[in-house]
Amino acid sequence: MADDSIVRVLVxxxxxxxxxxxxxxxxxxxxxxxxxxxxxxxxxxxxAVQLKPDLILLDIGLPTVxxxxxxxxxxxxxxxxxxxxxxxxxxxxxxxxxxxxGASGYVVKAMAGADLSTALExxxxxRRFASxxxxxxxxxxxxxxxxxxxxxxxx
Numbered sequence: 001m002a003d004d005s006i007v008r009v010l011v012x013x014x015x016x017x018x019x020x021x022x023x024x025x026x027x028x029x030x031x032x033x034x035x036x037x038x039x040x041x042x043x044x045x046x047x048a049v050q051l052k053p054d055l056i057l058l059d060i061g062l063p064t065v066x067x068x069x070x071x072x073x074x075x076x077x078x079x080x081x082x083x084x085x086x087x088x089x090x091x092x093x094x095x096x097x098x099x100x101x102g103a104s105g106y107v108v109k110a111m112a113g114a115d116l117s118t119a120l121e122x123x124x125x126x127r128r129f130a131s132x133x134x135x136x137x138x139x140x141x142x143x144x145x146x147x148x149x150x151x152x153x154x155x
Contacts, residue, residue, distance in 0.1 A: 007124055010053040011037045012044040012070070013086070014062050018109065022057060022086065025116050032120065041065025048078040055104075055123065060087040060094065068094065071101045084123050086112060095134055105129040 009032055013019040019037060026032045032055075036047045041062040048056060056074065060067035071083050084105035085098050098106050104123040107115050111131040122129040 005031070006033050007031055007054045008033050008035045008051070010035060010044070010047055010051060010056045010081075012039075012041075012056060012058045012062065012067070013037075014039040014059060018112075021112070022116070025112075026120075029117075029120060031124070039063070041067065041070045044070050045073050045077065048074045048081055052078055053081050055082045055084060055120075057084050057086050060085060060089045060098075068097055068101070071098065071103065075101060082123060084119060084129070086116070090134055092134075095130070099128075103128075106134065107131050108133050 009026060011019060011022055011026070011034060013022060019039070023034055023037065026034055035051050035053055038044050038047050039062075042064040044056070044058065044062070045065070058067045058070060062070065065073075067085060067087065071085075074081060074083065082104040083102070084107065085103055086107045086109060088109045089095075090108050095106055105119045105128060107119045107129070108131040111133050115129075115131050119129040
């Protein structure tokens with residue numbers, strides 16, 4: 001993704017007020033275009049295939065299919081899309097699994113007001129971003145190998 005081109009974004013968030021906050025933040029960025037908004041995991045996968053977004057902002061706690069599984073499937077069907085998690089989930093096992101899946105960013109919702117704009121800039125420039133409140137090292141090599149402990153952490 002070049003910094004001067006339009007970045008096409010799919011927003012995946014089931015909580016309407018937060019999705020509106022995300023959309024308002026994205027609207028302030030001239031180089032970002034929201035091409036879709038969905039509220040469940042299954043629809044996110046379908047829209048990723050259909051729309052081929054440059055960037056997917058993805059919650060983990062979604063109806064139908066959780067965000068980690070959504071990311072796993074998107075890696076197979078739309079590998080060109082960058083994924084940035086935007087979630088309340090801060091369990092280290094889940095954060096590490098997100099990194100293993102090749103996520104470009106991980107923003108904790110409680111920090112979104114402070115972190116989202118910066119995270120978008122960092123991810124669009126090709127680097128990785130994680131909210132400082134996580135206190136973990138997010139820059140793991142992406143192996144795309146699932147971690148069996150993630151299912152337990154999400155339960």
